[in-house]
Amino acid sequence: xxxxxxxxxxxxxxxxxxxxxxxxxxxxxxxxxxxxxxxxxxxxxxxxxxxxxxxxxxxxxxxxxxxxxxxxxxxxxxxxxxxxxxxxxxxxxxxxxxxxxxxxxxxxxxxxxxxxxxxxxxxxxxxxxxxxxxxxxxxxxxxxxxxxxxxxxxxxxxxxxxxxxxxxxxxxxxxxxxxxxxxxxxxxxxxxxxxxxxxxxxxxxxxxxxxxxxxxxxxxxxxxxxxxxxxxxxxxxxxxxxxxxxxxxxxxxxxxxxxxxxxxxxxxxxxxxxxxxxxxxxxxxxxxxxxxxxxxxxxxxxxxxxxxxxxxxxxxxxxxxxxxxxxxx
Numbered sequence: 001x002x003x004x005x006x007x008x009x010x011x012x013x014x015x016x017x018x019x020x021x022x023x024x025x026x027x028x029x030x031x032x033x034x035x036x037x038x039x040x041x042x043x044x045x046x047x048x049x050x051x052x053x054x055x056x057x058x059x060x061x062x063x064x065x066x067x068x069x070x071x072x073x074x075x076x077x078x079x080x081x082x083x084x085x086x087x088x089x090x091x092x093x094x095x096x097x098x099x100x101x102x103x104x105x106x107x108x109x110x111x112x113x114x115x116x117x118x119x120x121x122x123x124x125x126x127x128x129x130x131x132x133x134x135x136x137x138x139x140x141x142x143x144x145x146x147x148x149x150x151x152x153x154x155x156x157x158x159x160x161x162x163x164x165x166x167x168x169x170x171x172x173x174x175x176x177x178x179x180x181x182x183x184x185x186x187x188x189x190x191x192x193x194x195x196x197x198x199x200x201x202x203x204x205x206x207x208x209x210x211x212x213x214x215x216x217x218x219x220x221x222x223x224x225x226x227x228x229x230x231x232x233x234x235x236x237x238x239x240x241x242x243x244x245x246x247x248x249x250x251x252x253x254x255x256x257x258x259x260x261x262x263x264x265x266x267x268x269x270x271x272x273x274x275x276x277x278x279x280x281x282x283x284x285x286x287x288x289x290x291x292x293x294x295x296x297x298x299x300x301x302x303x304x305x306x307x308x309x310x311x312x313x314x315x316x317x318x319x320x321x322x323x324x325x326x327x328x329x
Contacts, residue, residue: 001115002119002269003032005286006034008120008123009123010034018065020080026038026040026172031228032140053232056084057079057081058083061083067088068080071092075094075100078094081100091108093106105126114148114269115230136253137253138255138275141232142231152234155194156194156302159193160319162193162196162240163240164218164241165240165245166181166197166203166311167222168244170265170292171264171293173294174245174263176243177303180303182214183307186290197218198233198246199219200222200223230250234256237256239258240256241261244263248274249272252273252274257318259280260280264290264294266288267281276317282305
């Protein structure tokens with residue numbers, strides 16, 4: 001979603017944009033033409049690391065950046081720009097960051113309900129109107145890596161591939177039931193589609209369960225690829241079915257038809273930024289709860305979205321029929 005900010009900045013002026021980010025995200029930054037350089041933040045998630053942030057800030061000081069935009073609202077995210085002596089340091093007030101940020105904005109959640117709107121607004125003067133429409137993220141694929149992946153992973157190019165992303169780093173309350181994924185895989189395989197399950201090594205057991213329940217008619221690629229590979233595999237896919245996750249946003253940024261499943265979170269805040277997305281969200285009285293685990297123990301918000309509903313959404317995007325037509329031919 002930050003790419004929309006980078007694109008908005010470039011629309012105003014041809015800025016040189018460097019991005020300080022966790023090491024795992026650098027391969028995504030390499031696929032964004034607006035980004036000059038990604039800089040790894042050498043700290044784990046939630047780690048304060050005052051000394052490391054001070055050293056990094058002093059190392060970046062000779063770059064003489066004109067402005068820093070702090071997207072997270074945490075106090076620690078404002079430290080490196082302060083230590084680097086960057087003259088304009090922009091961000092929302094967040095965790096009381098007075099002094100660390102000198103272009104301090106007050107977040108009006110009613111005016112900026114979506115995360116992407118908040119990001120883009122930080123690249124504009126205070127109270128400026130957002131561009132309409134907002135810039136839509138677009139990632140670049142690597143054709144050479146795509147050829148390597150097909151050969152290395154044994155993936156055919158003859159049948160349309162549907163990518164499944166069953167993981168959700170935040171917790172089980174954001175995960176569509178694995179038996180539902182498997183039932184959908186069966187239906188799509190009957191129509192002549194390949195099924196690729198994408199995710200990290202943590203998602204490998206989920207991929208194996210889907211594969212077993214679907215009678216082995218699934219390629220479980222979880223843990224066999226890195227993030228840049230997932231970008232290229234999604235670009236080769238005909239469509240994606242995904243929980244509300246980082247890979248959902250990657251698929252949207254590749255302009256892939258996708259079905260996005262929301263339960264404990266809400267598309268009102270973090271929807272896939274694509275006109276080719278079908279969003280399934282039941283809006284039950286108990287959602288969104290934003291909990292990692294369902295507080296009521298039933299996860300009805302996702303369990304009651306059945307495989308037939310997802311297949312119908314794929315049909316509406318013109319995806320499942322294409323597989324059936326290809327099979328009939």
